[in-house]
Amino acid sequence: MNEPILHIYGQEAFHDDVYIAGNREGMDLLCNAILRSMNGALSGAEVSVCDGEWYTITVRVYSNEDAEKLAVPYTEDFAKERREAAIWPWKKEGER
Numbered sequence: 001m002n003e004p005i006l007h008i009y010g011q012e013a014f015h016d017d018v019y020i021a022g023n024r025e026g027m028d029l030l031c032n033a034i035l036r037s038m039n040g041a042l043s044g045a046e047v048s049v050c051d052g053e054w055y056t057i058t059v060r061v062y063s064n065e066d067a068e069k070l071a072v073p074y075t076e077d078f079a080k081e082r083r084e085a086a087i088w089p090w091k092k093e094g095e096r
Contacts, residue, residue: 045059
């Protein structure tokens with residue numbers, strides 16, 4: 001079996017596209033993590049970048065109300081999240 005390779009290229013600013021690219025093994029792990037999260041479980045997958053560096057993809061489904069409070073994912077300074085009450089997906093429930 002090949003190493004699961006998965007690259008996620010995020011948005012720098014508003015309206016930028018997001019790209020998810022990788023091999024079949026990486027895509028299968030991402031798909032399975034998404035499907036597991038649909039049952040309310042925090043789910044994840046261990047994948048690799050093509051340079052051999054491993055990382056964890058964490059998938060979590062939020063309620064509609066909380067989803068509207070999620071921090072924006074933009075990386076450019078002018079577009080970064082500024083709301084104090086924004087929900088960051090890596091923080092535990094109730095943490096801000």
